Amino acid sequence: MLGLTPQIRIKGEELSKTDELLGKEWLITNGLGGYASSTVLGVNTRKYHGMLVAAFHPPRKRMVCVAKLDEELKLGNIFYQLYANEFPGGIYPRGFQFIEEFHLAPFPTYVYALQNVKVSKTIFMPHGKNATIALYTVENGNASEVEVHVFPILACRHFHAVVDRWRNPSVFAQKIHGRKVEINVEAPKATVVMEAVHGVYHKSEKWLEKVYFREEHARGESRLDDWFQPGFFTFKVEGKNCGKFALLAVADQDKASTEETADKMPAAVYDLEGLYEAEVERRERLLSKFYEDHGILEAKDWLSWLVLAADAFIVEALGKAVKAGRSVVAGYHWFEEWGRDTFIALPGLMLTTGRFEDARRVFLRFNEYSSGGLIPNFISDLDGQPVYNCVDATLWFVNAVLQYLKYTGDFAFVQANLWETLKTFVENMVKGVHTDMRVDGDGLILHGSRMTWMDTIVDGKPATPREGKAVEVQALWYNTLKTLEFLAKKFRETNEAEKFASLAEKARVSFNEKFWNSEKNCLFDVVDMQGRGDPSIRPNQILAVSLDFTVLDKAKSRMVVDVVRRELLTPYGLRTLARGDPRYMGVYQGDRRNRDLAYHNGTVWPWLLGPFTTAYLKIEGYGGYAREYAFKNFLAPLLTQQVFRVGLGNISEIFDGDPPHTPRGCIAQAWSVAEPLRAYVEDIMLFRPKFEGEVLGILG
DSSP states (O other): OOTTOOOEEEEGGGGGOHHHHTTOEEEEEOSSSOEEEEETTSOOOSTTOEEEEEEEETTEEEEEEEEEEEEEEEETTEEEEOOEEEETTEEEEEGGGGEEEEEESSSEEEEEEETTEEEEEEEEOOTTSSEEEEEEEEEEOSSSOEEEEEEEEEEEEETTOOOOTTTSOOOEEEEEETTEEEEEEETTEEEEEEEEESSEEEEEEEEEEEEEOHHHHHTTSOOEEEEEEEEEEEEEEOTTEEEEEEEEEEEESSHHHHHHHHHHSOOSHHHHHHHHHHHHHHHHHHHHHHHHHSTTOOOOHHHHHHHHHHHHHEEEEEOTTSOEEEEEOOEETTOOEEHHHHHHHHIIIIITTTOHHHHHHHHHHHHHTOBTTBOOSEEOTTTOOEEOOOSSHHHHHHHHHHHHHHHHOOHHHHHHHTHHHHHHHHHHHHHTOSTTEEEOTTSSEEEOTTSSSOOOEETTEESSOOOBEEHHHHHHHHHHHHHHHHHHHHTTOHHHHHHHHHHHHHHHHHHHHHSEETTTTEEOSEEOTTSOEEOOOOGGGGHHHHSSSOSSOHHHHHHHHHHHHHHHEETTEEESSOTTSTTOOOOOOSSHHHHHHHHTTTOEEGGGHHHHHHHHHHHHOSOHHHHHHHIIIIIHHHHHHGGGTSBTTSOOSEEOSSTTOOEESOSEEHHHHHHHHHHIIIIISOOOOTTHHHHHHTTO
């Protein structure tokens, strides 16, 4: 174990808090979109949990292949179950009572202790492989031999689905080759290879029916699953001895590909331990680079967890031409590649961490999918089809390009690869080429009701209707036009620069005429088709202050920050609606309908702390006291507490609007990590981008 790797340890009395620990989840990823995940007690509480969730077409087509590895210990003629599963009638067995310690450092390790025997299981995934490896160490303090039985539990289903073996029977065909077993499934098509280092495999087929997922029940989702147990591996450890063994699981849609990956994996425990050390060292290098790049930053566990969390979202991606690119998984467990999320998160995930080549490859991937200048809203996990039903993904794309230039000064890359897309986008917006979005006569963007990030539908209607001109869209549009103006000047395209400057000025004047709410001293959230302003107090207006090219003067910017702080700020993010609004919903729970109603009507989003912190310090100045105050009051509660709370080492997607602000949604969200991390590095610690002055100075 190397020096910078953070640790989370749970032991002693803490392990008796069953319900609390069932809400603490770990997640490890493989750089392909695949992952392994469960709870501290080893009980799968979600249909998305699994020991091997493989991305068959990275980062898409994610399949829960191996749901669990369950262990039991045989001492003489007595069997002790070390595992635990939940069914509608309760948890059985309750093997977590034998857990002596759980730790994450950076991979999960379970330590079981009973009857003078200690069993340790460490789970990790080799980077770039749809594979999971479990390393076992057994310390036998008894005079007699002990046996450890490991039961692989298979699901082989899409991660959004569940299995009902009576309605949709799955057929698992086994082929056994000594300690290796190959299992083929036809619907959906998948091959799983499991191989043990030492031990013996015993075929013993059975089904575990109606496994219950409490988190899915709470979310109003499918909560019962049927699992297939093909057999078990047996390992023996002599009396007064210590034994080591390992179990490898590999999965893919293609049988030959699965077999090839399995054949290339090490065949000895020692070599698998070496693979484990290589994975620890890979993460250690990420941390070393981060701290070397930011010399005065003190290494802290919470900060190290954020850097490692950022890495988890950056994945390999097969493009249209099947060549590998880079992309961003918007959130674990269930989010796909989202254009908006990707480019909001990119500066924090890749620029503050110095991963500029990854950033370039992400730009190229989404540029490959651009259509008429539009960046897709998302790329479907199932079929890989891009969907273009949003107005702001491209605007965030442009902002990410601006941030990339501030860090790298790499104008040549932008000019060669992205410049034509950016110009085409603006040209087509002005011409009104795209459905449901165009530049109106006043120079602002007019769009449909579900084209912004507040896009949920309830009973066929938008839960947060924002048809017309949303405030953040106009702020981003102005930022886009000014960015293209300075790029055109840099590239010596004088006519283009004048065109973008004229469009920007028209948008600025119209924005200030139409969006200022003089009664509340802040901005309207939306101006509708008739020019009427929506006075709802929402956080979207903070972007009019935080972006590099701001559409407001300093006096109005200060008032916006004051209103947002007073009405929307919580310890873990900004509420999406002020508490005094009759539509406010302070708790995000229940079935999908209730959750969708609350999603943008009071629910707290931590990613918004990034632009809020930036906006606050732009107004208050970057003096030591202001930065210390901003960290202590805006970022510290989220960054220093939440990585230890639900998604261990990560930050949740959302929180309840009402205290105690319970974490909800995904346990690990890209922009929840990225934007607070960016604000901490850039604004609190003042590690400003190297070329910021040069880039912004082009427009004076």
